[in-house]
Amino acid sequence: MEKINVSMKVNGKEENLTVEPRTLLVHALREHLEYTGAHIGCSSSHCGACTIDMNGKSVKSCTVFTPQAEGADILTVEGIGSPDKLHALQEMFKEHHGLQCGYCTPGMIMRSYRFLQENPDPTEDEVRFGISGNLCRCTGYQNIVKSIMAAASKIRDEEKVNKKEIA
Amino acid sequence: MIPSAFKFYKPDNISKAVSLMKDFGEEARVIAGGHSLIPIMKQRLTDIKHLIDLSGIDEIKGINITGDEISIGAMTTQVELINNEELFQKAPIIREASLQIADPQVRNLGTIGGNVANGDPANDMPGLMQLLDATYKLSGTNGSREVKARDFYEGAYFTSREDDEILLSISFESPSGGYAYEKQKRKIGDYATAAAGVIIKVENNKCSSASIALTNLSDTPVYCNKAVDMIVGKEIDNDLLDRVTKTCVDQSDPVADQRGPVEFKKYVAGIVIKKALKRAIERV
Numbered sequence: 001m002e003k004i005n006v007s008m009k010v011n012g013k014e015e016n017l018t019v020e021p022r023t024l025l026v027h028a029l030r031e032h033l034e035y036t037g038a039h040i041g042c043s044s045s046h047c048g049a050c051t052i053d054m055n056g057k058s059v060k061s062c063t064v065f066t067p068q069a070e071g072a073d074i075l076t077v078e079g080i081g082s083p084d085k086l087h088a089l090q091e092m093f094k095e096h097h098g099l100q101c102g103y104c105t106p107g108m109i110m111r112s113y114r115f116l117q118e119n120p121d122p123t124e125d126e127v128r129f130g131i132s133g134n135l136c137r138c139t140g141y142q143n144i145v146k147s148i149m150a151a152a153s154k155i156r157d158e159e160k161v162n163k164k165e166i167a
Numbered sequence: 168m169i170p171s172a173f174k175f176y177k178p179d180n181i182s183k184a185v186s187l188m189k190d191f192g193e194e195a196r197v198i199a200g201g202h203s204l205i206p207i208m209k210q211r212l213t214d215i216k217h218l219i220d221l222s223g224i225d226e227i228k229g230i231n232i233t234g235d236e237i238s239i240g241a242m243t244t245q246v247e248l249i250n251n252e253e254l255f256q257k258a259p260i261i262r263e264a265s266l267q268i269a270d271p272q273v274r275n276l277g278t279i280g281g282n283v284a285n286g287d288p289a290n291d292m293p294g295l296m297q298l299l300d301a302t303y304k305l306s307g308t309n310g311s312r313e314v315k316a317r318d319f320y321e322g323a324y325f326t327s328r329e330d331d332e333i334l335l336s337i338s339f340e341s342p343s344g345g346y347a348y349e350k351q352k353r354k355i356g357d358y359a360t361a362a363a364g365v366i367i368k369v370e371n372n373k374c375s376s377a378s379i380a381l382t383n384l385s386d387t388p389v390y391c392n393k394a395v396d397m398i399v400g401k402e403i404d405n406d407l408l409d410r411v412t413k414t415c416v417d418q419s420d421p422v423a424d425q426r427g428p429v430e431f432k433k434y435v436a437g438i439v440i441k442k443a444l445k446r447a448i449e450r451v
Contacts, residue, residue: 001172021175021218022208043168044206045273046356057246057275063205064276067175068198068220111272132355133270 008072010035011079019066026050026061028069029076037077037106041135048134051107052076058114060133077106080113088158089113089151098147100138107134112148120156124149170208170215177220181227181306181333184219188331189308191217197333199242199281202273203290227280227335230254235341241280241334245269248279257341260364264295264348270356283316284334286324286387289358293320294382295348297390298364301339307332320387344368344376345450349443351435353426359383360426361436363415365447367398374398379411379444384419384436391415403448412440 007016010033017032029035029052038061041049045063052061053075081087089109092098099105108131115122115130122130127148128141136144178184188195194216198204207213221227227240230251237257239248245265248254255262268291269277282292283303296303296316303314308331316337319326328334350362362382368375377398379391394414401407421432 002174004175020172022170022172024169043209045202048270048272051272058272059275060272063202063273065175065198065201065205065218067177068201068222070177115271130271133272 004067006066006070008069008074010074011076017066021065021067023066024062025052025054025064025066025069028066029061029074035076035078038110039103039106041103041107046135047104047107048111048131049104049107051110051134053110053114056114058111058133075110075113077109080109087113088154089116089148092147092151092154093144096143096147096150098139098144099136104134104136104138108136108144112151116148116152116155120152122149122152127152168209170205171211173215173218175218175220177223179223179225181224181335184221184224184333185307185331187217187219188333192330195219197221199278200244200273200276201281202269202277203281203285203287221280221333227333232257232341236338237341238336238338239279240336241278241284243279245274245277245279245282246271249274258299258339260295260298260342260346260348260366263346264291264350264364267291267348267350267352267362273356279337280334283319283337284326284328286320286322286326288323288386288388289383291348291350291359291362291382294362294380294388295364296337296339297388298366298378298380299339299342300378301337303337304335305329305332306335311335317390323386342366342378345447347443347446347450349439349446350382351439358426361419361421361432361439363436363440363443365440365443367444367447367451369403369448369451373402374400379415379440381415381419381436381440384421384432386420386422389415389419391418393418408441408444411444412437415440 001020003018026038039049041047043062045060050062054072081090111134127145196215197219228242229240231238248265249262282290301316344367346366348364351360359382364380367377377395381389394411398411416437423429
């Protein structure tokens with residue numbers, strides 16, 4: 001079958017790939033570019049395990065064809081922290097036990113990452129509505145919500161410090 | 168789940184898109200947000216050989232408001248509808264209904280055009296557009312034409328859109344009066360078990376105008392003309408609201424599915440219609 005060239009920026013790096021148009025973005029990321037952070041859960045846009053950031057918006061990468069992402073700026077969980085320097089969300093998920101099996105976690109983190117930029121000081125209800133497109137079958141969500149609330153507060157504190165330093 | 172193979176096109180204007188539709192006929196489909204189309208392609212319920220991505224066409228994006236005239240490009244996403252403050256001032260029911268569609272990620276990509284043109288009776292926008300008495304503008308090989316939302320839907324996934332036509336925009340007048348869109352669903356991301364929209368004007372406790380429409384309670388949206396005739400000009404009291412609700416339910420024609428048997432759906436329909444009526448009247 002005919003393949004086409006697609007280029008996109010993933011975690012700040014320009015990537016070019018040659019794929020069949022029917023290749024789902026999640027497969028392009030995982031199998032062609034080896035960013036295995038985005039997980040495949042339901043593959044029917046319900047569970048949110050494949051959530052990534054595309055052009056500054058949370059999307060489910062199982063429901064995007066790769067050529068639809070031509071020229072896109074993509075961020076996966078690999079792009080927001082590293083083992084030596086975790087992102088506030090990753091640190092708080094660890095501290096507040098926001099995961100058990102961990103399968104939904106990259107999707108939860110990526111959705112929360114964008115959600116906290118849309119709403120840096122959310123209520124618990126807003127967090128729950130904000131992550132309503134992500135399913136977790138282990139935690140009962142309690143600790144996920146706690147982790148996100150804690151990360152929100154940590155990010156706000158860090159920003160206050162940054163502002164002071166600049167001033 | 169991998170769909171069968173197709174060729175991908177991304178035209179940058181409508182006439183190129185229309186000519187692709189004409190060239191490939193039934194083998195071609197347009198894709199907007201893709202959140203109805205990609206799932207059925209993955210399940211191989213449809214066989215598309217040529218997929219035409221509309222996201223490169225700027226002329227069918229965005230929200231235009233001039234006075235009370237509202238025009239929304241087909242490629243406008245649900246999240247753009249929700250975040251547009253001017254649209255919220257002019258037609259707050261759009262935000263109320265959009266926030267009840269799917270989930271945040273899906274609303275980031277899902278478009279109003281895909282939602283209304285797909286003809287899925289479970290989609291919320293068709294009922295909402297009938298409620299608002301909206302007009303759809305379509306373009307095809309024979310030029311463009313306008314169709315009223317109340318005349319557009321013929322059956323599940325069957326609309327008056329011709330194979331070579333593409334939906335350009337949706338327009339309606341800023342509604343006045345109280346409004347409500349009530350949706351009962353099993354969980355976030357699910358389609359409605361039953362949903363109802365109401366827009367109503369009340370002066371001195373008398374209804375001066377009304378519009379009522381239902382979602383997922385028939386193979387097309389249901390515009391409740393009989394109930395509207397029944398309520399307009401009358402004094403509002405609980406007994407009238409009960410009779411209006413029953414008339415709406417009688418006009419519905421749901422089918423049994425995983426969301427429940429017909430009797431249950433009609434019961435839920437009665438609840439959401441009554442709630443929508445009451446809340447719309449409170450907001451007058």
